[in-house]
Amino acid sequence: AVVAPDTSPRGPGVADDEAYDLGQGAGFYIDATEKPWAPHFAMESYVIRDLASAVRDNFPVDGRRQSITGHSMGGHGALTLALKYPEHFRSVSAFAPIVSPTRCPWGEKAFTAYLGEDRSAWAAHDASALMASGRAVGHFDDILIDQGLGDQFLEGQLKPELFEEACAMHRQTLTLRRHEGYDHSYYFIQTFIGDHLTFHAERLK
Incomplete structure (x- = not known):
């Protein structure tokens, strides 16, 4: 079974922002603690607790055998949730993930809004910091x-080398594939999604 949750809560009563990288559509898979985002923006609890329970309760699946993946902000979510809750997942992968939101403009903006100014609270939602x-x-x-080398966000926002360095510190096996000619678009995902499905299927058996 492939389950694809939304990227944030939605609806007229849910806080929002005009920018694409904050508010509805950009939940960053964390539980917000700051107003007006709390309590609706609780994406970490939603994925780990609510969504997982709903799937187990309504479909003939084994809830003990799960994998997680995502793209960009979703890749950030996949990595951080897998590292924070390893008992929930057999495997993890990501497409062009934001590997260190505490050290990029997207993450700094979102975390300030959702979690407040205290940066010490941010590290628990940073895949590179968690791995380190x-x-x-x-x-x-x-x-x-998988990371496209033609990705317009590669140097300023994604910084895969930071996660690579953190994995090397603890000799965590990481397959980081860099692809010439691919950007941040869905064509990139379409090209390599089969590899990720195979990667997870082998570990779910």
Whole structure:
């Protein structure tokens, strides 16, 4: 079963922002603590608790065998949730993820809004910081990341080398594939999604 949750809460009674990288459509897979985003923006709890329970309760699936993946902000979510809750997942992969939101404009903007000015609270939602701390080291036999080298956000926002360095610190196996000629678009995902489905299927067996 492939489950694709939305990227944020939606609706007329839910806080929003005119920018594409904040508010509805950009929940960043964290539980907001600041107004007006709390309590609706609780995407971490939604994915880990509510969505997982809904799937188990309504479909003939084994809730103990899960994998997680995502693109860009969703890739950030996939990595951080897998590292924070390794007991929930057999495998994790990502497409062009934001690997260190505490060190890029997208993440700094979102985390300030959702979590407040205290940056010490941000590290728990940063995949590179989690990996550097040794979180979930050894749980995953491999982590798969695909990144396009023609991605317009590569240097300023995504910075895959930061996660690569953190994995190397703890000898965590990481397959980071860099692809010439691919940008941040859905064609990039379409090209490599089959590899990710195979990667997860092998570990869910």
